[in-house]
Amino acid sequence: xxxxxxxxxxxxxxxxxxxxxxxxxxxxxxxxxxxxxxxxxxxxxxxxxxxxxxxxxxxxxxxxxxxxxxxxxxxxxxxxxxxxxxxxxxxxxxxx
Amino acid sequence: xxxxxxxxxxxxxxxxxxxxxxxxxxxxxxxxxxxxxxxxxxxxxxxxxxxxxxxxxxxxxxxxxxxxxxxxxxxxxxxxxxxxxxxxxxxxxxxxxxxxxx
Amino acid sequence: xxxxxxxxxxxxxxxxxxxxxxxxxxxxxxxxxxxxxxxxxxxxxxxxxxxxxxxxxxxxxxxxxxxxxxxxxxxxxxxxxxxxxxxxxxxxxxxxxx
Numbered sequence: 001x002x003x004x005x006x007x008x009x010x011x012x013x014x015x016x017x018x019x020x021x022x023x024x025x026x027x028x029x030x031x032x033x034x035x036x037x038x039x040x041x042x043x044x045x046x047x048x049x050x051x052x053x054x055x056x057x058x059x060x061x062x063x064x065x066x067x068x069x070x071x072x073x074x075x076x077x078x079x080x081x082x083x084x085x086x087x088x089x090x091x092x093x094x095x096x
Numbered sequence: 097x098x099x100x101x102x103x104x105x106x107x108x109x110x111x112x113x114x115x116x117x118x119x120x121x122x123x124x125x126x127x128x129x130x131x132x133x134x135x136x137x138x139x140x141x142x143x144x145x146x147x148x149x150x151x152x153x154x155x156x157x158x159x160x161x162x163x164x165x166x167x168x169x170x171x172x173x174x175x176x177x178x179x180x181x182x183x184x185x186x187x188x189x190x191x192x193x194x195x196x197x198x
Numbered sequence: 199x200x201x202x203x204x205x206x207x208x209x210x211x212x213x214x215x216x217x218x219x220x221x222x223x224x225x226x227x228x229x230x231x232x233x234x235x236x237x238x239x240x241x242x243x244x245x246x247x248x249x250x251x252x253x254x255x256x257x258x259x260x261x262x263x264x265x266x267x268x269x270x271x272x273x274x275x276x277x278x279x280x281x282x283x284x285x286x287x288x289x290x291x292x293x294x295x296x
Contacts, residue, residue, distance in 0.1 A: 001222070001241040001277065007128075008183035012152065015176035016142050016162045024097070024152070024176070026128070026183060032206065032224060032239055040128045042097035042152055046214050046274070051185065056210070056241060058274045062261045064158045066214055066274035072142070072154045072161035072175050074097060078274050079213030079222075085251075086206035086224055086239070 001056045004029045018071035032086050043075035054081045097152045099126045102145050114168045139172040148198050152176040202257045203228045203235050216273050243278040254295040256281040
C-alpha cells in the first residue's frame, strides 16, 4: 500500500462492462510526508475519496480484488489517510 | 491504469490459439500533459477503441480480467475510452474538442 | 521476506471494508547485521500480531501469501507483518531485540 494525493478524475462512458459504476481517479503518488514522487497513475476508487485528499492505494492484482467482481484494474484506492505518525512526527490529511 | 493514445492496429494471422479473435492496437503511453512518454506498445482491445482515441490501459495480471482476455495470456489491455479528464478542478481533456485526438 | 523496523503508524477511518479493524504500520527494511534501517518506508498490515513502533518485525511482501495468512483469499493487501523478531544469531553473536 502506497500513499498518494488525488489530482483529478476521469470520465469514460465507454468501458469494459465490469468497470460500470467504478469511479476513476488520477493519483499523484507521494511519500509519507505528502511530497510528490514518481509518475501519475489512474486508479479505481473503492472508498469514495474526493479532490486533494491524502489516500493510500494498492497496485497490480491486489487492486482488482478490492472489488467483488474483480474488474481489470491495476490500481485502486483502498483508504483515506487521517493521520501519519513517522519518527515522532505527525502528518494529517491536510498535508499540502 | 495509464493514459495512452491509440496510434495503429496490428494484424496477425498466425498466432497462438489463445489470442484468436483479438483486436490488437498499437498504443503510445502518455503523461498527464498528454505528451508521449516511453515506447509504444501493443495492447488487446476490450472496448472497441479506434485510432486517435485517448484510452486507459491496464497492465500486469489484472489485464486478464476483461471478457476478451479472461484466462488468456495477456499483459496489456484497453479497458476504457476516455471522455473527460479533470485535473485540479479544470477540464484538461474533452473528447472531440481537444486537439491531437482524432 | 524482509527484516524491518516499525517506524510509524497510520490511521484511516474510511477504508475498504476488508481492512476494517486491522492496524496499519509503517515499516522500513533493516540490515540484520548493522541494525541500520535503509530504503523506502512501506505500509504493512498488522492483524493478529501486537507490534508497535521500535519493534523489529518480519515482513512479507507478496500478494497471494497475504491472502493465505490473512484468511480470505482476496484481500487487497500485499505487505503484512507476520512476526516479531526476538533475537538474531550471526557468526555466534546474538543480538537481542526484545
